[in-house]
Amino acid sequence: MASDLGLNSELLTSLFTAPKGPEEWLQYALNEEQVIQFNELGYLHGIKVLNSEQIDTLSEQLHEMVDPEHGGNEFFYEYHSNESEDPETAIFHALGAWRVRPAFHDVLWNPAFTMAAYQLLGTNFRLFHDQLFSKPARHGGVVAWHQDFSYWTWTAPMSHLTCWIGLDDVDKENGCMYYIPKSHRWGLLERESLTGDMDAIREKLTEEQVTDFDKKVPVEMKAGEASFHHPLLMHGSYKNNSEKGRRATIINVFSDGVISNREDDGSNAPGADNYPRIAKGDKMGGTYYPLLMKVQESFGEIIDKVPTIDSV
Secondary structure, three states, X not given: OOOOXXXXXXXXXXXXXXXXXXXXXXXXXXXXXXXXXXXXXXXXXXXXXXXXHHXXXXXXXXXXXXXXXXXXXXXXXXXXXXXXXXXXXXXXEEEOHHHOOHHHHHHHHOHHHHHHHHHHHOOOEEEEEEEEEEEOOOOEOOEEEEOHHHHOOOEEOOOEEEEEEEOOOEOOOOOOEEEOOOHHHOOOOOOOOOOOOOOHHHHHOOHHHHHHHOOOEEOOEOOOEEEEEOOOOOEEEOOEOOOOOEEEEEEEEEEOOOEEOOOOOOOOOOOOXXXXXXXXXXXXXXXXXXXXXXXXXHHHHHHHHOOOOOOO
């Protein structure tokens, strides 16, 4: 009988180790130039967050969860064995792995992730939800151009951050992500289908935005590296026609203090009914939105040595 790992807010394995004191945190800190890049372009990539053992363990547990009959499947918020709208392609997508397998639970408290996330948000933060994406070799489907916050308008204010972590080397051949630099300044656009027409959003762009759109940047990275992006940054990924798979886990977080903004008519409700519900106007928190970073408690006297989005 599987148990809900989301009921635990402490490390369950020895895969990740919490820093023993403030000075140990500094080895994970982004430098000032990296924080400035995120501020200006809306993204930062190539940040090493996993070692080979961690990659292997996460990969093994992802392989288990791709089978819909795996133990703990009932704890996912969303689970799609194939979410692609193209019958010729496939893409596995699920939300809630941290409740299902211990490595995906513990990666949320990985200091290489939490330090960078603190710097790019500038405050204490909580888990929103995690995601899994897997594009199989030769027929992996697209993730259409979108802004993450277009799915999250049931929270306020917009103070979110996405971390995308590759479990495989990713490049243009196997369907890496693409970013549109500075598109986080476009404002919120109406969303299109996540796995449908790759370029559907172009029809809603201004001429200036289309010009920027054509400057898209492939986010090629090694396994174990992460990218971070702003909740309004336009991003997407093309098909995987290569001979290698493309697997990733994503961690979405928000600043502590964000509230539920869910409309009574459900017009901005999340895509699944089994998200942990918070009443409109109440602070997002509790068991399933755990606090991942307590800055004052963790950093102490080194806090002024760490550049943040608010200090650059």
